[in-house]
Amino acid sequence: MPKGFLFILFITWQSVVFSQKDSSQHLFADELIAMVENSLPTHSTATLLSELKKKLTTDPDLYNRAWAKINKIKETSKALVLFRDLNVEFKTFEIKKEDLVGLGLKYDWNFDWRRFQEKPLKRNGISFQFQSNGNVAFRKELNPYDFLSSGINFGGFQYSGGVANKTTSEIRDLLNDLEIDLANMTTTEEIESSEEWETFNENLVLTNQYYIGLDGAVELENTQDFRQKQWVAGIKLGLGAKGWAQHSTLAYFNLLDYPFALLRIITGTDKSFQPDGASIPVFMARMDYVKPVDDATRKTLTGNENSFARLNLELGFRTLISEFKDHSIFFNADLRYYKEMNAPEIIRQVNLDRHTYFSASVSSTKGFFASFAAGKLPFDAGNDNVYELGFRYQFN
Amino acid sequence: MPEQSSWSMNNRSCTTTWITLYRLKQLRKIFSEAGNMQMKDLKFFNPNLSFELLRQEASMLADMIDVVFVVGRGAVYEEGANRTQAVNMMTDILSNANSTVADFAAVNDKNYLFWNEKK
Numbered sequence: 307m308p309k310g311f312l313f314i315l316f317i318t319w320q321s322v323v324f325s326q327k328d329s330s331q332h333l334f335a336d337e338l339i340a341m342v343e344n345s346l347p348t349h350s351t352a353t354l355l356s357e358l359k360k361k362l363t364t365d366p367d368l369y370n371r372a373w374a375k376i377n378k379i380k381e382t383s384k385a386l387v388l389f390r391d392l393n394v395e396f397k398t399f400e401i402k403k404e405d406l407v408g409l410g411l412k413y414d415w416n417f418d419w420r421r422f423q424e425k426p427l428k429r430n431g432i433s434f435q436f437q438s439n440g441n442v443a444f445r446k447e448l449n450p451y452d453f454l455s456s457g458i459n460f461g462g463f464q465y466s467g468g469v470a471n472k473t474t475s476e477i478r479d480l481l482n483d484l485e486i487d488l489a490n491m492t493t494t495e496e497i498e499s500s501e502e503w504e505t506f507n508e509n510l511v512l513t514n515q516y517y518i519g520l521d522g523a524v525e526l527e528n529t530q531d532f533r534q535k536q537w538v539a540g541i542k543l544g545l546g547a548k549g550w551a552q553h554s555t556l557a558y559f560n561l562l563d564y565p566f567a568l569l570r571i572i573t574g575t576d577k578s579f580q581p582d583g584a585s586i587p588v589f590m591a592r593m594d595y596v597k598p599v600d601d602a603t604r605k606t607l608t609g610n611e612n613s614f615a616r617l618n619l620e621l622g623f624r625t626l627i628s629e630f631k632d633h634s635i636f637f638n639a640d641l642r643y644y645k646e647m648n649a650p651e652i653i654r655q656v657n658l659d660r661h662t663y664f665s666a667s668v669s670s671t672k673g674f675f676a677s678f679a680a681g682k683l684p685f686d687a688g689n690d691n692v693y694e695l696g697f698r699y700q701f702n
Numbered sequence: 703m704p705e706q707s708s709w710s711m712n713n714r715s716c717t718t719t720w721i722t723l724y725r726l727k728q729l730r731k732i733f734s735e736a737g738n739m740q741m742k743d744l745k746f747f748n749p750n751l752s753f754e755l756l757r758q759e760a761s762m763l764a765d766m767i768d769v770v771f772v773v774g775r776g777a778v779y780e781e782g783a784n785r786t787q788a789v790n791m792m793t794d795i796l797s798n799a800n801s802t803v804a805d806f807a808a809v810n811d812k813n814y815l816f817w818n819e820k821k
Contacts, residue, residue, distance in 0.1 A: 393753075393798070393799065414753040416753060416757065416797070418757060418761075418790070418793065418794070419790065420761070420786060420789065420790055420793075421786050422785045422786045422789065429765060429769075429785075431786070435754075435757075437753060437754060439752075439753045459754075465762065465765045465766075468765075468766055468769035468770065468773065469769050469770060469773040469774040471773075472773050473773070473774055473775070473776065475776070478775060478776040478817045478818075479817075479818070481774075481775060481817075482714075482775075482817055482818055485717050485718060485721045486711070486717060488721060488733075489711055489717045489720065489721070489733035490711070490733075491732060491733075492732060493732060494730050494731070494732060497724075497732065506721070506725075507725070510725065510770070510774050510775075512725070512726075512770070512774075515762065515765070515766050517758070517761075517762045517765075519758065544755075544758050546758060546759070546762050548762065548766070550726060550766065582727065582745075584726060584727045584728070584745055584746070585745065588748075588751070588755055588758060588759055590752075590754070590755050590758065620751075620752060620755055622748050622750065622751040622755050622756075622759075623748070624745065624746070624747070624748035624750075625745075626745060629730060634730070634743065636745070638748045638749055638750045639748075639750060640748065640750035640751050640752070640755075642752070665750045666750065667749065667750055669742075669749060671739075671743040677750070
């Protein structure tokens with residue numbers, strides 16, 4: 307990537323994000339700009355990237371400081387209203403087996419509208435959503451997740467469960483008083499061992515919550531250079547369950563959380579073995595009708611660009627590993643599976659009829675995260691093991 | 703997205719938002735330290751999910767919080783607000799990695815009149 311592009315990128319970032327009157331808020335941006343300027347004449351791009359990466363991954367407060375500045379700008383800049391629902395995450399992509407490192411970004415832009423029927427214990431509704439998301443590498447050959455998607459969804463959903471009973475006026479008064487008492491406590495240990503916390507939970511009885519959603523969707527999927535693209539129309543089923551009740555039976559079905567429940571005991575985070583009902587995996591299934599357009603690979607293999615049916619499954623899981631005095635550590639995972647139904651023989655022979663993609667990460671509330679990804683998304687040519695270090699940046 | 707939000711013990715939306723997130727195991731911080739927490743640090747926010755699945759998680763949590771507020775805690779919707787608006791706005795904030803718990807409470811303050819809260 308040209309060094310000049312890097313320089314322009316950071317100058318733009320500086321002018322947009324860090325244009326504050328308070329000189330103390332220039333500190334971090336100036337730090338980065340100076341490093342880029344000093345490196346340009348004497349260092350290679352690889353060295354510069356290496357220095358940047360080192361800088362960006364060794365300052366745990368970087369993300370917080372950048373975001374604090376964006377919040378300030380948002381108050382005064384009407385231009386950023388346009389980007390209210392655009393999220394951008396800058397990343398360094400590192401492909402281990404080829405020893406390559408590249409900069410890029412992940413973006414998502416989402417407009418989501420829902421209308422509910424006003425029944426608190428069983429909530430039905432309809433939803434409409436426009437979304438666009440994907441990963442863009444500044445050098446496209448370094449994009450391990452070269453899969454961009456834009457489209458609309460329309461459908462219905464239902465939630466059930468939540469609170470066991472409508473509370474009385476007396477209980478609401480009591481809960482209000484307990485809430486203030488608990489808010490005045492100075493440690494989490496004090497809160498969780500207090501009579502107030504016990505009484506609060508006895509009077510606010512939560513139940514399991516369930517979600518089901520069914521949507522129709524039309525989308526365009528493409529690589530970042532649009533050399534491959536396809537139209538997708540299909541139906542999507544989303545399922546979710548949460549065991550909010552204390553000592554929820556549903557939580558014990560969360561088998562994925564068992565090893566982490568043990569870790570929480572070992573590290574003193576939990577006093578007893580308790581799988582987490584709030585961490586039950588979330589699931590989505592889609593059946594799509596796919597129409598390839600300008601898919602040279604497929605055309606070469608099959609001699610045509612005929613439509614085909616595709617199954618897409620996704621399973622996500624996040625749970626607490628351990629909690630320390632000033633930060634928490636989470637484990638995050640996501641598994642995606644794509645399967646072309648009744649694929650032509652030639653497609654099966656070259657393993658393009660199914661794609662599995664798995665990513666896992668450990669993240670700390672102090673800002674650092676490390677992740678691992680293996681597999682491929684539908685447009686990828688081969689399997690890659692990708693390690694990723696980064697920080698996040700968001701317009702909102 | 704709300705303006706930079708104040709986080710105060712005297713604001714019922716702040717205390718009720720905090721205790722609800724605590725009860726739902728989304729955070730484990732004392733009140734005075736919770737306001738600056740970001741959404742990405744709450745338990746539901748899995749950064750590896752596709753965005754549509756993350757939205758599904760956020761909407762599920764928003765739905766639950768609304769039920770706790772209204773059915774469990776006796777909140778009503780502010781004039782001009784309703785369940786659709788309240789849950790949509792909560793889902794937006796929850797899906798935004800960098801929004802803070804204080805921002806979240808500020809949005810709730812706009813949409814809910816909490817029990818015994820003065821207008």
